Amino acid sequence: MKKYTPICANFPHFLHGGDYNPEQWIQTPEIWETDMKLMKEANCNEMTVGIFSWAEIEKEEGKFDFSWLDTIMDKIYENGGRVILATPSGARPQWLAEKYPEVLRVLPNKQRIECGYRHNHCYTSPIYREKVRIINEMLAERYAKHPALAGWHLSNEYNGACYCSLCTEKFQEWLREKYSNDIEKLNHAWWTRFWSHRYDKFEQINPPKESEMGGEGGTNGLNLDWKRFVSDQTIDFAQKEAESIRKYSDKAITTNCLGIYAGYDHRKMAKCLDVYSNDFYPAWFKGTEAEAKAVAFVCALCRGMKDGKPFMVMESAPGINIWGMNFRKIKTTGQQILEAFLYIANGADTLQYFQWRKGRGSGEKFHGAVVDHYGGTDNRVFQTVKKIGSYLKKMDGVIGTGIEAQVAITYDYDTRWALDGEAEIKWSSRKNGYQKMTNAFFYALWEQNIAADIIGYDTDFSKYKIVCLPVPYLMDEKIATKIKTYVEKGGTIIATYLTAVANDTDLCYLGGVPGAGLRELFGLRVDEVDNYEEEGCVYQNHVQYQGKEYPVESIAEEIIAEGATPLAWYQQGEHKGNPAVLENRYGKGKAYYIGFAGNDTFLYDFMKTLLQQTNMHPDSEFTAQKGVHIMHRQGDGQHYYFVLNCTDDTKEVTLHKKLWNLLEEKEETGVMKLAPCGVKIYYEQKKEN
Ligand code: GAL
Secondary structure, X not given: OOOOOXXXXXXXXXXXXXXXXXXXXXXXXXXXXXXHHHHHHOOOOEEEEOOOOHHHHEEEOOEEOOHHHHHHHHHHHHOOOEEEEEOOXXXXXXXXXXXXXXXXXXXXXXXXXXXXXXXXXXXXXXHHHHHHHHHHHHHHHHHOOOOOEXXXXXXXXXXXXXXXXXXXXXXXXXXHHHOOOXXXXXXXXXXXXXXXXXXXXXXXXXXXXXXXXXXXXXXXXXXXXXXXXXHHHHHHHHHHHHXXXXXXXXXXXXXXXXXXXXXXXXXHHHHOOOOOEEEOOOOHHHOHHHHHHHHHHHHHHHHHHOOOOOEEEEEOOOOOOOOOOOOOOOOOHHHHHXXXXXXXXXXXXXXXXXXXXXXXXXXXXXXXOOEOOOOOOOOHHHHHHHHHHHHHOOOHHHOOOXXXXXXXXXXXXXXXXHHHHHHHOOOHHHOOHHHHHHHHHHHHHHOOOOOXXXXXXXXXXXXXXXXXXXXXXXXXXXXXXXXXXXXXXXXXXXEEOOOOOEOOXXXXXXXXXXXXXXXXXXXXXXXXXXXXXXXXXXXXXXXXXXXXXEEOOOEEEEEEEOOXXXXXXXXXXXXXXXXXXXXXXXXXXXXXXXXXXXXXXXHHHHHHHHHHHOOOOOOOXXXXXXXXXXXXXXXXXXXXXXXXXXXXXXXXXXXXXXXXXXXXXXXXXXXXXXXXXXXXXXEEEOOOO
């Protein structure tokens, strides 16, 4: 495979740096001088600047002062660094909210918020959009040709929704377009005759609300379309931001996403970006092995966003993270280093942190940073960052290489929204079911050192030997046809319980499940859906597969085979002796159906058999002990093997040939010891066929 073009064409090195807030130190510019020295000492070469700087650039409406930013841009460049410059839309100045209250977000209960916090503007407000356009264009025009500029960072972690009248009207307009201005089409798609919810006109439609807030929350189609609208509106806002930058600059544009955050469709967001980037905050206190695979999963999702193209790690914590956790557990030095290489091994081409320097006050003053309040360089976190930076300097060759996975797992935001909507009406086992099952497929492969991509329904399936469809509850007929064609031509599909139950507006298919024409693909029909998950449920069930018994954790579907061959059977309950897992030949390929929610061991064993049958094996260059994971990046004949000990114990790995150890700069072969969280990177140059 060929290498991808580097994110920064004129700086083909690992960007190593992170969020820098020099405006917080505007009264002590000597700190800026120190930062420059420390940047070099920490082996950092990048600063992400301007994310929350609006109030310091435009102190009064229309009066712009870029002088401090000019100084910072120049200084970073003079010190050998590069800048990812942010647009400041993530937080607005007070004067803007005071003069134009429409920019402030409205909560579902119709209360308009006060100015404060961040990420809380209305995405529809024409005034906010215009003010953002003006400042963005000024930034783009001013810095487009600055030699320090490496790329653009739109806003910050776009998220949330607004319920103001402007958003409501925009939602109605969005619906009009979707349903061809025909309210009866919408009434049918949302099944509104249920509880007499029929609409006479689009103007009657409000955003959904929790029932205790007094409003409509029980129409699944409405809930789903609202989520789609919020996603589209957020992406449209980002798109407009990107356009204002592109008018002046040709540097790469990104925004820091949060791949598994369900507030918008990240795959659609990725389309308006030149490069996908993500913020990562693993919870290492949960254990090295558990978190390592969770990180690898998100990385696979990130590299799938732009069909395998390397992504950016825009934020990660040097030391502790303070959000989303009830307590503050430091990461070990080993975990910090492992974390860095997990990202890169799994397809990242940058390593950036939040944050460069701890502020003296306010909400993130105790958040991990490269530079501590202490200010010295002999502390553990600074030294670890410095060490990582010294490694990255040896890795220019890795830039632009990709991962050739033969297995893919689909991840569809619409399906997730639809299933979350069902969870709200308390069919408990569907709660988190989507995320859990998607993870479970990935982990089953990760444990066997088989790389998997996380892809969308729009991705080309033909390059994969196996495509896994976890809980594909929502199924559009076009996608169903694509799946059938893939199998017909020789592909292998694995789907789970709740396959193609409903169409894309969450209307159940008539004529048997799987719907959308997939009954013939799987050669079966689901007759009933049983469930064992509820607390207090005294019944249990097991499934027998290849002579071994596995517990049913929640869903257990009663399946009628219509040509498919059973591979596993229920052991108890009403459906004792009936099939739980089936295989069906279809055209040149095969379709597998897993009708129950089992534990990780089942999926591991099931995938193991399938991998053997499909002749898929881990890289033959190595034999590794359990807990050691090997990722292979390649491009233009260059091969990099990342050997990662994702445990807290010493492990062994055997090299079956001589390979170049990139970090330690020597040739190695035979049995190698890996310290807890230890990392080795091996390099090989091969002739391309
Ligand atoms: C991120 C955010 C950063 C910072 C960080 C702290 O979600 O983008 O600005 O707040 O969290 O962990």
